[in-house]
Amino acid sequence: MKTKDIHILILSILTVLTTTVSIAQNQVKSVVQESDFNGKWALVVHGGAGNMDRNSMPAEKIETIRSKIAAALQLGGKALEDGGSALDAVELVVRYLEDEPEFNAGRGAVLNVEGHPEMDASIMDGKTGKAGAIAGVQRIKNPVTAARRVMEQTPHVMLIGEGAERFAREQGLELADSAWFVTPGRRADWERWKMKNRNSNLKNPDQKEGKGTVGAVALDRNGNLAAATSTGGMTGKMPGRIGDSPVIGAGTWADNKTCAISATGHGEFFIRNVVAYDIAARMEYQRLSLGESAHRVIMEKLIQQGGTGGVIGVDHLGNITMTFNTTGMIRGSVSSQDSLQVKIFK
């Protein structure tokens, strides 16, 4: 072996060694990056914001609502704990709350001016930036699942009315007639609203009844965010009215770079202020924290305009927020770091 060959051999060995060390370093780096997320997950749920009075709400009702929000959190928390995706968790939680008649979404949705439920829902995947929404549907049992199908099974983001219902049927989703959705309580709310507005032109929806919208936001163990929102809107709304819940950027937002948001409140203000996306934009462009962004939008901007409501949010590090400018927001959270909590009033 010539000296030159030995030199080349040594050089080759050195190159291989350097490459190996470099790969090993990258692997360590990648493990460290993953461990930022591994084992860390968070879930926040809301059941609507509104002006709720601790003293006038029956203790039994408070107990029922608390237990159902807790059950929703347990359900979604288990999925996330087991390594499930944020997208699956928010759909699961919102489906559960849609089925519970205490909330203004799916079964138990409030009634429009003509006494019919009309439901809206949306979902967004922070990993891909994809989103799906349905609006103004009367017969889809689980609007949030239909919204997810729009996202995954169509080239579109938003389907409304009969077109959305036909799509849901094609997808094999369960439909139901009005009798399944309308609870005696919602019928009574509607009768009361109608009596109160009998001398007006009935273009005076009850904004205080807006409470009961449901939503969930989650961070999963892979660092992915997702958000979902579902609602029946407001008692006495005009037929065909849609609020912020199915509007991507207004009622729902998720982007792995910033945060996942689900809103509840007086929808028209949330649309006009692009509330959910505005919180993300302030995080990205002004370098504000999730909590500070939510505060500026809900406690400053909306209050100045008289817009009532709130949001839940989680950022890509697992920080959460539950910010509202009403006397109450049905809400709860659970995460890999913190135990389950449920609250209704301030």
Added chain:
Amino acid sequence: MKTKDIHILILSILTVLTTTVSIAQNQVKSVVQESDFNGKWALVVHGGAGNMDRNSMPAEKIETIRSKIAAALQLGGKALEDGGSALDAVELVVRYLEDEPEFNAGRGAVLNVEGHPEMDASIMDGKTGKAGAIAGVQRIKNPVTAARRVMEQTPHVMLIGEGAERFAREQGLELADSAWFVTPGRRADWERWKMKNRNSNLKNPDQKEGKGTVGAVALDRNGNLAAATSTGGMTGKMPGRIGDSPVIGAGTWADNKTCAISATGHGEFFIRNVVAYDIAARMEYQRLSLGESAHRVIMEKLIQQGGTGGVIGVDHLGNITMTFNTTGMIRGSVSSQDSLQVKIFK
């Protein structure tokens, strides 16, 4: 007269003088502030973005489109020149383009998978932050006017489908049946699309046919901004699909603080990126100019995702932008400073 009285008299005279001078100063100041706007107005119009080929588009068609965009600009420009509001100007211009069958809005709207037109429109007032939208309507001759009525005559922002049509009828707006909307050209587009997709499940809307959406943004002499957008969406879309045009923040935005925007393009990308509001948010939070903001959203963010289309915009100082990532966007502008111009290709 006592010395004390003389002192009081002098003091009174001085007070009156000081107050008068102060009022006069304020008046001068107010005149100066108004003169920032007085005589200054701007109008930008689009007739849709898409991949258009200068060589394959018939010269006659180019001429017709150019002359109609010019007519729309003259109409709106005259209104603004005469001191009309930005809100009135954008409604007027969009109404005019809805009536012209060359554009994909109102008469001449493209057809959905089943061969029906389904139209969306929205309008926003930058002075008040109020907005109105309608979506998925089949019979309202001028969707933009219905959107304005939603803004001004209801407590809501967004009405869809039959509910929106009933509201339009109550408001005395003109309705028409399918025969009025569907032009031979659109029927032919639809037949061609259907033939091309006969072996697919027809869930493949023609995104290239999205062109023809119309929109206008304006600054009036009082410094108020407004925006409006109207569309038939895309040929072969699913029944009930709505795009970005009626979504406040996605296809339309106006806020006196920042800018007015109307978008056109592949609507799903515009919804998922909250395009119109994102441009305003970058101006407000990152202190970017209108042109720079529009560039970052349309030429960077959307291109990275494969989202085609463009926007027109005007800011509160009268700066305008016409930014698109396709080979063409039908567009034009006129202002108190600059003469009327119309362009189609890059």
